[in-house]
Amino acid sequence: MTETMVHLGFWELLIGSIVTTYMLIAGGWVLAKAGRSPLWILLLLFPYVNVLAVWAFAFIRWPFVDRSPDPRQTAPVDEH
Template sequence: MGAMNIWAWLIGIVFTLAMLYPYVRIIRRTGHSGWWFLTMLVPVVNLIMIWVFAFAKWPAVDRVKQ
């Protein structure tokens, strides 16, 4: 049973990293710091930050418009 538990953790870590990479890429393309991905890891904060991020000014987009 112990070996199965190690594999479950390993698969969970790989899956989490696979989900974080595109999240960081999207955030960085908008001109924000890639460290915003940390909000995805906090259960209620992630839902709030999606809304904050959606309506915030995006430096990369604002630079193109000027």
């Protein structure tokens, strides 16, 4: 029986850490803009849970998108 072991070097770990950090920051920013807690992005760190989290995020109600328009704000009237 042969065992497969993956030995990552310094550069692989550094690049992986940078990509993961960028993913978490960008995803947290997107969640905050969508009206959700940025901490939800931590679900992406867990295998299989990340697929469910992205699926749930796509189909949940978005507070900033689904809210009713403010009646005090009126569309500008084109006078031409």
